[in-house]
Amino acid sequence: MSELLFTGADWDFEKVQRAYDAIEQIAKGEMGLVTYPNQIEVITAEQMLDAYSSIGMPLMYKHWSFGKHFARDETMYRKGMRGLAYEIVINSSPCISYIMEENSMAMQTLVVAHAAFGHNHFFANNTLFKQWTDAKGILDYMDFAKGYIAKCEERHGHAAVERVLDAAHALMSHGVHKYPRKRTPDLRDEEKRAADRRAYQEQMFNDLWRTVPKKAAAKMDSQELAERKRRLGLPEENLLYFLEKLAPKLADWQREIIRIVRKISQYFYPQKQTKMMNEGCATFTHYTIVNRLHEMGKLSDGAMLEILHSHTSVVFQPDFDDRRYSGINPYALGFAMMNDIKRMCESPTDEDREWFPDFAGNNDPYGTLRQAWADYRDESFILQYLSPALIRKMRLFKIHDESDSPHMNVAAIHNERGYREVRKALARNYDIAHLEPDIQIVDVDLAGDRRLILHHFVENGQMLDESETVRVLRHIANLWGYEVRLLEIESGTDVVLKTYDDVAPAAEL
C-alpha cells in the first residue's frame, strides 16, 4: 500500500511539514542525530543570491564587496553559467535553513534532510563548533554589528568606515585565535561590553593627562627588547587582535569595527577547518534518509530518481586528467569516507580489522560516525579514518613537485607502501595551519620610529604572492598608522628570503 509523502513536483507547506516529520523520525530514531531546533525559511532566488553574497549570513553589515559578489553571482546565474546552491544553512540556534521556492518537492525533501539534519547535527555536536561558536548568540551579535557599523557610517561617513572595513577584511584570515583561551566567547555580551567600554572611557577622560611630560626615549638593550615583546604579547599571529588592541592611532569606533570583523572571522574558523567533514556528514545523512524513505515506500521512484540525480552530481569526483577536474571535491571525499566507515562497521575485511581495530565490525555505524563527527576536523579525520580500501577505490596518488625540477615525481600510489604516505599528504592538504601562510607580528619599536615588523615563516619555499602582499601590507600600515616591514624567513634556517621594506600608510584612516 502506498503511503507516499507527496506526489508530483509542486511543494506546499503541509507537504514540507509531512516530509520533515518523516525525516526527523529516521534522523533521530535510527541515526541518533542530535540537533538544534530547526527553522526552515522559504526564500526566492534573488534572496538566495543576497544571502550568498553576504557570506551566507541573514544579517550582515553593508560593504561594497558584498555588492560586488552579488553583481557577479547574479550575472553568472542569469547567464546560466552557474546554478544556485539549493540551500544555505546557518550555524545558529535555532538552526536556520533556507530553501528556495523554485525547488521541486523532491529537492525540498533532500534539502531538509541535508541541511536541517546533516549540517545541523554537525554544528551542534562537533567539538570545534562547540568550543568556538556561540550558536545562540550569533544572530544577536550580527544584529549589533550591522547596527553599529551603520551608526559609524552615519557619524563618520561611508568612506572612513569603508577604509577600516577594507583593511580588516584583508586581514580576516589572520584574525583568529587558533588556540582556545580560558574564557568561552559569549557573543551575546559583546554589545553590552562595547557600550560599557565606551562609557567608561568617556567617564575617565581627563584632558590633563595630555599635559603630563613624556619620558625621554631611552636606548633599549636586548633585555629591554625582550621585556617590550613580553608586554606587547609578541609574537602575535592574530594580526587583527594586535592591531585592534595596540594600533596607536585608531579611534575607538575603528577598533570596534576591527573587533567585529575579527569576531566574524573567528566564527567562521571552524567552518573552514571542517568543510569536508561537514559536507560529508550532511551528504551521508541525506543519502541514508532518502534511501530509508524510499525503502519504506514513502518516496516514489520518480522522486527518488530526481534526488539521486542531484546527489550524484554533488558527489561527482572527476579524475585528475579529466577536463572537469578542479581539485578533490569535499562532498565526494567526505561522503565516500563516511560510507566507507559504515561499510567497515558492518562488513569489514581482514585489512579493515587490521587497520581499524577500534571499530571494524562493531555493527554500530551511526554511533561510530557520530563520534567521528563530534571529535575531529578534516585533517585529523583523514589521518584517522581514510582506509586503504578507499584509497584504492579513488585511486589516490601523491605527487611531489619541486619548482626547480622540470618533472614532478609520483611519490606514492595506492599500494601497500603508499597508503600511509598518501593519507598523510592528503591530511596535510586539509590542514589549515599549512594552507594559510604563517605570518606573525614579531616586533614594534614603540619608542622609536614605531615601525611594525612582521615575519612570514616560509615552509617548503612557498613564498607570498608579491602584488597581493604589498596591498595587504598597505592595509596593515593604514591601520597601524606607521610603516610596516615584512620579512620572509625560511623556517628552520632563519635565512631571510625576501624583504618587503617599510610600506608606509597611504591615507589617514
Place this chain on the structure above:
Amino acid sequence: MNIIDRRLNPKGKSLANRQRFLRRARAQIVKAVRDASGSRSIQDINNGEKISIPADGLREPSFRRSADGGVRDHVVPGNKDFVEGDRIKKPDSEDGGGGGSEGSPDGEGQDDFAFVLSRDEFLDIFLDDLELPDLIKKKLKQTESTTPTRAGYSVTGSPANLNIVRTMRNSLSRRIALNRPKPKELKDLEDEIKALEESGEDPERLSQLRVEFDRLAAKARRIPYIDPLDVRYSRFEHVPKPVTQAVMFCLMDVSGSMTEHMKDLAKRFFMLLYLFLTRRYRHVDVVFIRHTHEAEEVDEDTFFYSTETGGTVVSTALEEMARVVKDRYSPADWNIYCAQASDGDNTSSDNAKTAGLLEEVILPVTQYFAYIEVGAEYKDWLGRDSDLWRTYKQAGREAENFAMRRVRVRSQIFPVFRDLFARERGDSAAWRLGEETAP
C-alpha cells in the same frame, strides 16, 4: 520545527551594497560607460547596459601564497598507470594541478568583471557632469507658468469643479442622520392608502395612515435630498512651475555628398542630444528638418533614411527652422536647441544669406546652436576649411551660444558632445574655434 515564508520580505536587500559597490567602482564604471557608448548604437544607451570593468581596484587582497615556487605535495584521484617513482613532465602552463589551487576566497582572477547597470544607473553615469548651457540665464528671463494642483475641498467654487462624490456622501450621511423618509416608505404608504380607499374597509386605519403619510411627506419636504450644506467643490491651488519644455531642431544636409557613414555620425549626435534633453526637461519636442536645395520638415525615418538627393543650399534649412519656430515654438515658452550636421558643402552664392540668417534670426532665439561637420572616416581635411565652416566661423564669432566641431569617427562623437555641453567650458574662445578633437 518552524517553516517561515520569507518570500515576501522586502526585496533588494543588496541594494545598499550595490550602491556602495558602484560608488567604489565609479571611476572604472565611468570609463567603461564612455567606452561602451563609443562603440554601440545609441538606442542601447537608453536601455540598461552591460558593463565590463577591470577587476583591478576592486580587488580584495589577502596574504596568500604565490601559485608557483617551492616544494609541494599534491594528492590527486584517478591514477591509471603511474607507479611509485614515475616522473611526470610538467605542463607548460604552470598549474600545480592539485589541491589548494582554489585558495582565494573570492576566487577572482584578472578577468574583467562584467555586470549589468540599470537604465537609470547607466544614464546617471553617462550624463553625469553634463549641463545645459545657459540654462540659468534663460530661467531668469522667463516668467514661470503655474499649474493647478489638487488642494482638498471647499464649500464654494465654480460649477465645473463640483465634486459629486463628496457632495453625495455628505448628502447621504445627512439624510441618514436626520432620518429622512425613504421614497419607498412613502410609496408603500400611498399604495396602502389607495388600497384601503378602494376597498373602503377599516376607515380608522385609513385616517391613521393619512395622518402618517402627511407627516412623512412634510418631513421629506423639510429635509431636502441635497442641501446646499452638502455641496463641495474640488479646490485647486495654482502651483508655480518652471517652464520645462524644450524643442530640438535637427538640421541635416541630405545632399548626395552625405554618405551613410556621415548620416550615421549625425544620427548619433542627434540621439545623444535628444537623450540629454529628455533627462533635463519634462517635455522635449524634436523637429527634423532635412534639406538639399530645398528644405522640409519630415519624420525621423525619412530624415535618416531617405535617398533623395540634390544640390545644397543651407539657408533653406535655416529658413524652414525659422518658420517652424514662428509657427509653433514661441521662444518665450520654449527652450530651443538646434543641432546641424553637414559635410560642409554649400553653394557659394548662398553663404552670405546663411550667415545673415544664422546671425540675425536663429542665434537670437536659440538656447544653443551646435554645428557638427561630419567627415569621411579616412579623409584628411588637409587644413582646408569647408565653405560652411568658414561662413559659420565668421557668423558665430560673437555668439556665446554657438559651437562648431568636426567629427570623423564614431568614437569622437561623445568627446565632442561632452566638450560642447561640459559643465565648465573653460576658455570659451578655445571651444568656439572648434579645433578638432584628437581621435
